[in-house]
Amino acid sequence: MPKPKFTPEEALAFHLEPTPGKFEIHATVPMTTQRDLSLAYSPGVAVPCMAIAENPETAYDYTNKGNLVAVISNGTAVLGLGNLGALGSKPVMEGKAVLFKRFADVNSIDIELDTEDPDAFINAVRLMGPTFGGINLEDIKAPECFIIEQRLKEEMDIPVFHDDQHGTAVICAAGLINALHISDKKIEDVKIVLNGAGAAGIACIELLKSMGARHDNCIVCDTKGVIYQGRTEGMNQWKSAHAVKTELRTLEEAMKGADVFLGVSVKGAVTEDMVASMAENPVIFAMANPDPEITPEEAQAIRPDAIVATGRSDYPNQVNNVLGFPYLFRGALDVHARAINDEMKIACAEALAKLARADVPDEVAMAYGRKLSFGRDYIIPAPFDPRLIHTIPPAVARACMDTGAARRPIVDMDAYELALKSRLDPTATILRSINARARNAQARMIFAEGDDPRVLRAAVQYQRSGLGQAIVVGRDNDVREKLEAAGLGDAAYELKIVNAAKTDHFADYKSFLYSRLQRKGFDRHDIHRLAARDRHVFASLMLAHGHGDGLITGATRKSAYVLNLINHVFDADAHHGAVGVTALLHKGRIVLIADTLVHEWPDEEDLANIAERSAGVARHLGLEPRVAFVSFSTFGYPRSERAEKMLRAPQVLEKRGVDFEFEGEMTVDVALNPTAQENYPFQRLTGPANILVVPARHSASISVKLMQEMAGATVIGPILTGVDASIQICSQSSTANDILNMAVLAACKVE
Ligand SMILES: NC(=O)C1=CN([C@@H]2O[C@H](COP(=O)(O)OP(=O)(O)OC[C@H]3O[C@@H](n4cnc5c(N)ncnc54)[C@H](OP(=O)(O)O)[C@@H]3O)[C@@H](O)[C@H]2O)C=CC1
Ligand SMILES: CC(=O)C(=O)O
Numbered sequence: 001m002p003k004p005k006f007t008p009e010e011a012l013a014f015h016l017e018p019t020p021g022k023f024e025i026h027a028t029v030p031m032t033t034q035r036d037l038s039l040a041y042s043p044g045v046a047v048p049c050m051a052i053a054e055n056p057e058t059a060y061d062y063t064n065k066g067n068l069v070a071v072i073s074n075g076t077a078v079l080g081l082g083n084l085g086a087l088g089s090k091p092v093m094e095g096k097a098v099l100f101k102r103f104a105d106v107n108s109i110d111i112e113l114d115t116e117d118p119d120a121f122i123n124a125v126r127l128m129g130p131t132f133g134g135i136n137l138e139d140i141k142a143p144e145c146f147i148i149e150q151r152l153k154e155e156m157d158i159p160v161f162h163d164d165q166h167g168t169a170v171i172c173a174a175g176l177i178n179a180l181h182i183s184d185k186k187i188e189d190v191k192i193v194l195n196g197a198g199a200a201g202i203a204c205i206e207l208l209k210s211m212g213a214r215h216d217n218c219i220v221c222d223t224k225g226v227i228y229q230g231r232t233e234g235m236n237q238w239k240s241a242h243a244v245k246t247e248l249r250t251l252e253e254a255m256k257g258a259d260v261f262l263g264v265s266v267k268g269a270v271t272e273d274m275v276a277s278m279a280e281n282p283v284i285f286a287m288a289n290p291d292p293e294i295t296p297e298e299a300q301a302i303r304p305d306a307i308v309a310t311g312r313s314d315y316p317n318q319v320n321n322v323l324g325f326p327y328l329f330r331g332a333l334d335v336h337a338r339a340i341n342d343e344m345k346i347a348c349a350e351a352l353a354k355l356a357r358a359d360v361p362d363e364v365a366m367a368y369g370r371k372l373s374f375g376r377d378y379i380i381p382a383p384f385d386p387r388l389i390h391t392i393p394p395a396v397a398r399a400c401m402d403t404g405a406a407r408r409p410i411v412d413m414d415a416y417e418l419a420l421k422s423r424l425d426p427t428a429t430i431l432r433s434i435n436a437r438a439r440n441a442q443a444r445m446i447f448a449e450g451d452d453p454r455v456l457r458a459a460v461q462y463q464r465s466g467l468g469q470a471i472v473v474g475r476d477n478d479v480r481e482k483l484e485a486a487g488l489g490d491a492a493y494e495l496k497i498v499n500a501a502k503t504d505h506f507a508d509y510k511s512f513l514y515s516r517l518q519r520k521g522f523d524r525h526d527i528h529r530l531a532a533r534d535r536h537v538f539a540s541l542m543l544a545h546g547h548g549d550g551l552i553t554g555a556t557r558k559s560a561y562v563l564n565l566i567n568h569v570f571d572a573d574a575h576h577g578a579v580g581v582t583a584l585l586h587k588g589r590i591v592l593i594a595d596t597l598v599h600e601w602p603d604e605e606d607l608a609n610i611a612e613r614s615a616g617v618a619r620h621l622g623l624e625p626r627v628a629f630v631s632f633s634t635f636g637y638p639r640s641e642r643a644e645k646m647l648r649a650p651q652v653l654e655k656r657g658v659d660f661e662f663e664g665e666m667t668v669d670v671a672l673n674p675t676a677q678e679n680y681p682f683q684r685l686t687g688p689a690n691i692l693v694v695p696a697r698h699s700a701s702i703s704v705k706l707m708q709e710m711a712g713a714t715v716i717g718p719i720l721t722g723v724d725a726s727i728q729i730c731s732q733s734s735t736a737n738d739i740l741n742m743a744v745l746a747a748c749k750v751e
């Protein structure tokens with residue numbers, strides 16, 4: 001098993017902060033004026049109420065029903081952890097709700113029902129029908145789950161889908177299609193052993209049989225061993241349907257010569273001897289969560305020819321229903337489906353299998369941080385593949401329309417695919433991509449302010465997320481005490497703590513600093529004091545001597561002050577081409593603002609340099625740069641001497657012949673709003689700008705802080721660019737997470 005990348009304390013902190021749980025609810029309409037109030041609530045709300053009462057279909061137009069799915073559980077089979085009760089299942093259900101949103105932009109809410117009585121459960125869910133566009137049942141144990149799902153399907157006119165049954169079955173089928181493709185075997189011929197005859201197991205074997213697997217070739221096992229014809233102990237009608245005539249009685253016996261093992265039971269149910277006895281090129285899907293039936297390391301040590309998958313994200317080949325339920329519901333909701341039928345499930349499985357076999361474009365490699373290509377370690381798309389959202393739902397929606405289950409068929413499939421693309425939050429993809437690149441770089445990151453608890457938490461997260469070695473500058477005892485106080489005592493042995501007073505390289509650092517500052521009024525005493533006592537300078541010296549690959553500082557002092565100190569060691573100033581670029585992430589949009597750190601009052605040449613550096617940062621983040629030089633005037637009106645340089649800066653870029661789009665001067669609304677741009681048909685941007693070059697540092701700072709405070713935008717930066725070293729300066733208001741983001745950016749540059 002790979003070492004967990006988090007401690008139990010971190011898992012709890014993740015759920016505790018910034019607010020307890022994993023999501024909250026936001027309004028999509030304005031709620032500021034009296035008019036808003038009378039429209040949203042009484043009396044205006046009466047109008048849609050009456051329209052819906054007259055024609056129920058219009059609920060999809062006037063309420064959130066059409067994009068709202070309930071994740072409902074009673075907690076009787078929480079992952080592979082057993083019956084944890086309704087409340088105990090809530091973190092999983094909240095988790096499924098955020099996955100719905102993150103991967104398919106489906107709004108979802110978790111509902112935990114405190115009953116083990118199927119009738120009470122059915123009744124509660126049935127009565128909630130009007131609220132939702134679909135019902136995702138989760139972690140309800142077999143056999144009750146079969147009764148519950150069947151009855152709800154009959155009684156409700158929206159899709160009811162038990163994810164552990166059908167979500168798992170769909171992903172398992174997709175993975176198996178490709179695994180058999182690689183091992184050159186046919187589903188009709190293979191001998192399949194399934195361990196676990198519960199919700200997931202029964203659905204997996206049923207779907208595989210509907211895809212061609214032969215009844216007599218499939219052996220199903222549960223806690224009592226093989227389910228054979230005539231067995232009476234621990235049976236139910238769903239298991240009986242898969243009983244075979246056989247002399248085999250144990251899983252161990254069944255595994256001999258098997259081509260495929262599917263595990264949806266519990267941790268450790270499979271032994272190395274069982275794996276050793278399987279047929280050539282065996283396929284092993286050990287899907288129990290959170291720990292599989294056998295780990296890939298154990299299986300592959302015995303059988304290097306095996307294709308192995310698990311339900312976990314930290315191994316290759318994650319066969320997990322997260323690849324299915326968001327997209328199945330997306331497709332179903334978009335055609336106002338009455339149900340999710342077998343044809344839709346098979347279409348989903350086939351589309352997933354096909355996507356894994358397709359060439360993986362660079363954009364996906366970037367999002368995943370490594371080149372993926374179809375083979376033993378990549379039989380199923382990776383969950384963060386941004387193509388999933390626009391390839392899987394259309395296949396599901398098409399199957400729904402073909403089988404007559406769609407209430408509102410899609411007429412223009414191309415337009416639908418385009419609309420799906422725009423549902424994915426590009427900022428999430430960008431953050432994911434820089435994280436993946438940082439992980440590849442494995443940079444040794446120096447955190448200069450080891451006495452600050454936020455910095456320590458960021459350093460620990462950096463190290464434990466597998467991004468590289470975190471080096472913390474500080475006094476050993478002080479760092480240890482602060483880690484202890486933050487509940488991260490163990491991390492003291494994982495982080496590298498460097499104390500200026502004890503370093504072996506101190507003499508070299510001082511002589512280097514003296515050579516840079518001797519003609520700037522610093523004598524040897526000043527140099528000693530600076531190197532020994534100022535952690536920003538000391539950390540910069542470490543970086544300059546290659547004793548780290550990147551540097552993070554600035555969480556405890558003002559950025560300009562820190563930058564001055566760094567400049568004692570590096571040439572990180574305007575004169576040498578340094579620029580500060582801040583990324584604002586808000587409502588699925590990313591905009592860079594520059595210069596937020598270095599140039600106080602840039603002239604037109606500086607502004608052109610700033611644009612070029614910012615374009616470099618944009619490309620580094622995977623964006624195609626579109627620069628706007630912004631001001632309070634647009635293309636010469638109103639005229640003002642102070643706006644002139646913003647008009648001349650684009651002319652400088654024109655002379656330089658740069659390879660990105662730019663335009664100006666213009667106001668921010670013209671820069672960011674395509675409709676406002678239409679008033680200037682001659683302007684050259686092909687879309688909204690994603691880089692705003694502002695006239696001066698004060699306007700930069702005002703814009704960023706206004707967006708942060710008023711709009712709640714996520715701010716990354718200022719990203720220091722144009723310096724021959726990987727240094728990032730946080731702001732004093734940074735949270736541990738902001739500091740970590742800066743470290744990730746610094747690590748990307750090392751790549
Ligand atoms: N990767 C993925 O996407 C998914 C994985 N799963 C995992 O599958 C597992 C089962 O979930 P689910 O079907 O919802 O749960 P259920 O409670 O409905 O079913 C569990 C089944 O496992 C069997 N079982 C338990 N222990 C053993 C054992 N030692 N040997 C053989 N069989 C055993 C039970 O046998 P009996 O009938 O005799 O009690 C039962 O048939 C869990 O670990 C879950 O995390 C589930 C859904 C999705
Ligand atoms: C993945 C999932 O749904 C489970 O393990 O229960």
Ligand SMILES: [Mg+2]
Nearest residue numbers: 079138139164
């Ligand atoms: Mg589940």
